[in-house]
Amino acid sequence: MSTKNNIKNCQSLLDKDLITSEELTGLEKVAQKFSVSISKSVLENTSSPDVLKQYVPAIEELDVKEDELDDPIGDSIHSPVKGIVHRYPDRVLFKPLHVCEVYCRFCFRRENVGRGKEILSNEEIDSAIQYIEKTPEIFEVIFSGGDPFVLAPEKLAKLVKRISDIEHVQVIRFHTRLPIVSPEKVSAGLLEALESEKAVFIVVHCNSHEEIHDGVSLALKKLQKEGIPILSQSVLLKGVNDCSEKLEQLFRTLVKNRVKPYYLHHLDKAEGTSHFRVDLTSGQELMKELRGKVSGLCQANYVIDVPGGFGKVPVGHNYVSQDGKEFFIEDWQGCQHKYFD
Numbered sequence: 001m002s003t004k005n006n007i008k009n010c011q012s013l014l015d016k017d018l019i020t021s022e023e024l025t026g027l028e029k030v031a032q033k034f035s036v037s038i039s040k041s042v043l044e045n046t047s048s049p050d051v052l053k054q055y056v057p058a059i060e061e062l063d064v065k066e067d068e069l070d071d072p073i074g075d076s077i078h079s080p081v082k083g084i085v086h087r088y089p090d091r092v093l094f095k096p097l098h099v100c101e102v103y104c105r106f107c108f109r110r111e112n113v114g115r116g117k118e119i120l121s122n123e124e125i126d127s128a129i130q131y132i133e134k135t136p137e138i139f140e141v142i143f144s145g146g147d148p149f150v151l152a153p154e155k156l157a158k159l160v161k162r163i164s165d166i167e168h169v170q171v172i173r174f175h176t177r178l179p180i181v182s183p184e185k186v187s188a189g190l191l192e193a194l195e196s197e198k199a200v201f202i203v204v205h206c207n208s209h210e211e212i213h214d215g216v217s218l219a220l221k222k223l224q225k226e227g228i229p230i231l232s233q234s235v236l237l238k239g240v241n242d243c244s245e246k247l248e249q250l251f252r253t254l255v256k257n258r259v260k261p262y263y264l265h266h267l268d269k270a271e272g273t274s275h276f277r278v279d280l281t282s283g284q285e286l287m288k289e290l291r292g293k294v295s296g297l298c299q300a301n302y303v304i305d306v307p308g309g310f311g312k313v314p315v316g317h318n319y320v321s322q323d324g325k326e327f328f329i330e331d332w333q334g335c336q337h338k339y340f341d
C-alpha cells in the first residue's frame, strides 16, 4: 500500500467522522510512516470508539519510545530465506504476503505490512517451500503475514497443496484476522482452498467481544463446518480490553462461537504503540481475576514474545512458591495452601 493510499484512507476517515479536520494534518504524517486501512465490515458494524481505536490512526504513533523496535519479536534474525521465520525447531512461519484487510495500530509487524513489495515473487515462494522441503524437523507450517486469507483463493489453494504434499509436514495453521474484520470474504473459494489431507487449524485475531457480530459468527461457522478447529489470539490493549470484565466477555463470546482462546499477548514493543501498553503486573492481575470467574475453556495463555527473537514465554500469575521442601499453592480465591511433594 502506497503512502498516497494511506493518506486517501485518512481522508475517508474524515468523511466518516472518525477523525476531525484538525487531526487530519497530523495523521497524514502517521500515514506516511505506517499503513492505514479499515474494512467495510468494521466500519458498518462497529459503534464502540474503544473498538475502533484499534484501526483509527492516532498522533501518539509518532512518539517512538527508546525501547521500541522496528522488529520487536526478532523475525529477521530467524529468517533463513525470504518469507520464512524458523524460530522454534519443529515449526516455521510462512509469510507469502504483507497485506492485511485492516492495519492494526499496535501491529508488531507494522514496519512491514502494507509497505510495498507486498507479495513474494514466484521464485521467492519456490525458495521458501524448498526450505521447508529440505528441513525434515518441520512438523507444522504456520501461514502468516500479513493475512494469508487475503490471497486470491486459487493462489492460496496452490500453496496449501504444495505444503500438504511435503511428507514431514503434518499440521497447517493459518493466522488470520479476516473472518473477524471482513467475514463476508469467507467465500466458497476460500473454504475450498483450505482443503488438505493434513491437520488444518485456524487462529483468528480478535480483541473484543464487540467484534463478534452475527456476520462473524456465520463466517466462523462456515469454517468449522469444514471440520477446521478454530483458536483465537488476542492482544492486551489499554482502552480496548484491559479490564477483567471485557476479557471475560471476549473469551466467553469466543467460546460460545466454538473458538478456543489460545493466546493473550502482552503488547510487543513495536514503534509508536506505547499508548496501548498495559504493564505486566496489571496483566498478571487481570489473568488472576479471570481465573476466579471463568472456566479453563475460557482462559487464554498470557504470553510475552521476548524482544530480540527469543520466542514466547507464559507470564501469567504464579500460583506456586517454595520454601525449602514446602510448596505454597494459591487457590482461585487467593488462599495459600501448604503442599508437600
Ligand code: SF4
Pocket: 099, 100, 101, 102, 103, 104, 106, 107, 108, 109, 110, 113, 145, 146, 147, 177, 205
Ligand atoms: S491483521 Fe495482524 S499482521 Fe495485519 S496489521 Fe493487524 S496485527 Fe498486523
